[in-house]
Amino acid sequence: MSRIEARFKALRASRRKALIPYVTAGDPHPGFTVPLLHGLVDAGADIVEIGVPFSDPIGDGPVIQMACERALAHHIGLDDVLAMVRDFRSRDADTPVVLMGYMNPIEVMGHRRFADEAAAAGVDGVLTVDMPPEEMGDFSDCLAAAGLDPIFLIAPTTTEERIRLICDNARGFVYYVSLKGVTGADTMDVDTVAGRVDSIHAVTGLPVGVGFGISSPEMAAKMSRASDAVIVGSVLVRRIAEHGGDDESTLRDVTGLLRAMREAMDTEAEVPA
């Protein structure tokens, strides 16, 4: 059983929903990331998602794009990101780590070498935004051989036929994009999302996470009721961007927001349906 699968199993047993924060590796500087990851886990993260900076993040909005630019100003490469995961793992053997990014840095490293090195560093799942199941080819085998879970996005526009295709190729969980648009956009309808999540559950036993546009503890709570996991990224990254400089207060602010989301979600879980 993968770390991700085990984590969801444990959460189900305790009737809790997963909280998955996203941060871009190396934002705002390389030394900040590993302490931040530990802080997020302490604040209630069940899985951490680490963004691999890329120069041309077409699926992301301006917030994540700027985070990539800040990280790239420090020349953060895929090997640096894997080193951060290794560092994180030296103190945390349990929290699953998902890498989220784009295909080209992996192409350059080579599919097999990436999969092997990522697994050795302690990565559990890989979400490559611009790699649909149809194009996976040998990459799928490389991830499987290394024991890594391929995570895929499902969009509001994804047809039922494609939902099946995606779920057949996915392991760990699937990630439902709760609105049309790029990351960080801000309109969302909880009932619509709940309906879509139900239709995904109808075709797969995999947990369904919901993300894109979840910006407050209240919304995180509502979305947790409708899904198995809540993924928050842009709202955290925006806090990092707004702080600029002071590591300690940034860390306090970002983890404080995540903790508030955790508490709101756990309170929501106690309310009878």
Add this chain to the structure above:
Amino acid sequence: MSTMSEPAREPIDFSSYPDASGHFGPYGGCFVPETLMTAIRELTEAYARYRLDAEFLAEFDNDCTQFVGRPSPLYLARRWTEKVGGARIYLKREDLNHTGAHKINNALGQALLAKRMGKRRVIAETGAGQHGVATATVAARLGMECVVYMGAEDIQRQSPNVFRMRLLGAEVVPVTSGTRTLKDALNEAMRDWVTNVDETFYIIGTVAGPHPYPMMVRDFQSIIGRETRHQILEQEGRLPDALVACVGGGSNAIGLFHPFLFDSEVQLHGVEAGGYGIDTGQHAAPLCAGKPGVLHGNRTYLMEDEWGQIMGTHSISAGLDYPGVGPEHAWLKDIKRAVYTSVTDDEAMAGFHELTRTEGIIPALETAHALFYAGQLAREMGPGRSIVVNLSGRGDKDLQTVANREGITL
């Protein structure tokens, strides 16, 4: 300037490329976020339906004739040929099209498709502004809303085209992220499409992007090569010995080359932007100096650093200033059906002045790269042979750039 030439080795059925999922050998494909996949599928199905639809093709042909001004002439550059003293040089006059470049062929085709798909809003990315102007033009004619994304740096160096687009009713959105050039404009257009996917048709301007764009844009631009084939047979009585075109994304080149792919005796030469020189790293020549990777929805040759980050490019011409290239070119390079070379900024300027003074035609700076190389090639080939250069655009938009470079205030 560097050259190489090797003939293709074995017969290939070029008409069977790309395959059903958009691959040219290892290149091409459809690497897009899931948020775009349904829109891409919808486009693929619509294009599959209309690409062979007699009524659609008749409307395209009619608009090409009546609105664009096709066929464009194939002009024998007599004085330049004599001056060079080698192969006869013919110019395929895409600069004479409405809006002044080959870009209109594709913008028209895609806009007609958008209309049939019931889309009321079109978006586009643009570098030099030629594709943006072409898109704004067809949008005005068809009564569609039009938004054009353009790098902030390109807006500076191509201001006449920006004004033209605004006159045509398009909204021109400056892109300030990344390198502030064409690749970033493409990123922004993709983001717009993801967000407004229901009512919006994304008119990509070159043979790059996810499948079906490289195929679709090639099909619309192939009118260049089909006309050329007919015209050269009429004028020369035989096929040309070589075709030459500049390559940024590669749409004017593939448009000229494609109808000649089966004719192995016709050499195909693509000319990339050598910028300050390939050895300086400051250029836009991924086929000459890049490596395969994945960007903007397809696998192709890219300019990237050792960690797969896309590099800033440099070219005097905004339209060639792109770190990727169409996947069909990547494949034609690997199978050695076409050869790709590069021409520097300085050499392109020499080509620009040469044509202007010798033939009375002011070419676009993009095209000037192909012209410089064609002059060299004509000399190398010698008399008795013939070359067709795609004169892909006119140079009016570049007057400011040329003046600045030569220290002249307009």
